[in-house]
Amino acid sequence: MSFKNESAFFIGKKMQQEDLLVQKIEKVLLxxxxxxxxxxxxxxxxxxxxxxxxxxxxxxxxxxxxxxxxxxxxxxxxxxxxxxxxxxxxxxxxxxxxxxxxxxxxxxxGLLADLRTQILVDVQSDFIEAARNAIAENAKDVAAALLCIVLEDSVKRLAIKHGLQSLANQEFSIVTTELFKENKITKATKGQLLAYKDLRNAALHAQWHEVSVETVNALLYFLPGFIEQHGV
Incomplete structure (x- = not known):
């Protein structure tokens, strides 16, 4: 399975969460x-x-x-x-x-920005937890795809958060490099992010033979801290 449309997939998941909230409210309104x-x-x-x-x-x-x-x-x-x-x-x-x-x-x-943020946090947590479970069940490819979707989305939202909307449709490494040039991430963070470029490319283009358990585990450890530190 190819994950070229990873952003659309992630957005779709967020919309499902919003629809669920609306359904819960409508049920009570009755x-x-x-x-x-x-x-x-x-x-x-x-x-x-x-x-x-x-x-x-x-x-x-x-x-x-x-x-x-x-x-x-x-x-x-x-x-x-x-x-x-x-x-x-x-x-x-x-x-x-x-x-x-x-x-x-x-x-x-889309008027509740903080609510959307919470929905996003919930979705991210779901993806990361699902990836953790997949690793435990020796399904490294599934874990890699889930984590790289979150990685891609988080980096691009960090750019948007700092007013760099033009980067939203750019390639992952370009976004990372521009974030560093704009002093939005440190040199160390830039290096960490770019270290996952090959994994991101392999996972989101279904090149599973290039995905290693060790790299997936490293990304699983890195992502929660990155998301919390940068508020994305």
């Missing part, structure tokens, strides 16, 4: 209207309330868990949604619903 219909307005002898308090409580918990999953528990938007979702009025219920619908549009519109 529960708002049935709860809203149990709202009883204030009358001469009654206070305004939800008749189905159990469904309301269950939905509140589900919303809180959902937004922690989507944004992270300490995210400002997550805190706002949870604050509204735990109040017992129709107005607050509709507000929570609106915030969740806004979250869907933000995901689809």
């Amino acid at each position: 529960k708002f209207e049935p709860v809203a219909k149990t709202w009883v307005k204030e009358g001469p002898r009654t206070f305004a309330h939800f008749q189905d308090g159990v469904a309301l409580a269950a939905l509140s918990v589900e919303v809180c868990v959902l937004v922690d999953y989507v944004y992270g528990p300490n995210h400002d938007i997550a805190k706002r949604i949870k604050g509204v979702a735990t109040l017992r009025s129709l107005t607050h219920l509709r507000a929570a619903e609106g915030m969740l619908r806004g979250t869907i549009e933000a995901i689809r519109g």
Whole structure:
């Protein structure tokens, strides 16, 4: 199998993660209207309330868990949604619903940069962990392909992060060299990255006879540190 379209493959994986988030939100949104219909307005002898308090409580918990999953528990938007979702009025219920619908549009519109970063981190972690498992099962070729996809993507995103968008479609070694010229990576990091050029070329062009277990293991050790150090 050839991995010439590795960037498209990686982007596709990220889109799948985003679609999964949207599906989770939409599933919870379906529960708002049935709860809203149990709202009883204030009358001469009654206070305004939800008749189905159990469904309301269950939905509140589900919303809180959902937004922690989507944004992270300490995210400002997550805190706002949870604050509204735990109040017992129709107005607050509709507000929570609106915030969740806004979250869907933000995901689809690419407006949540930090959320996209977290999605990417999750995808990277999945690829690296899958590569680690592949190595353990003596599947060096699979591990090499997965790791080199992450390597290629990480280097190009580092260039974009520093405003070097023109490098996004350049060859791996060119991007690495230009990053060094722009003082975005050290000479040592440049040398480490270029040391994996042959592995990258072999793995992403299915030249498996040129892929060694030792080099794959070295890249498996190198990548997490590189990603964390440069925030990509």
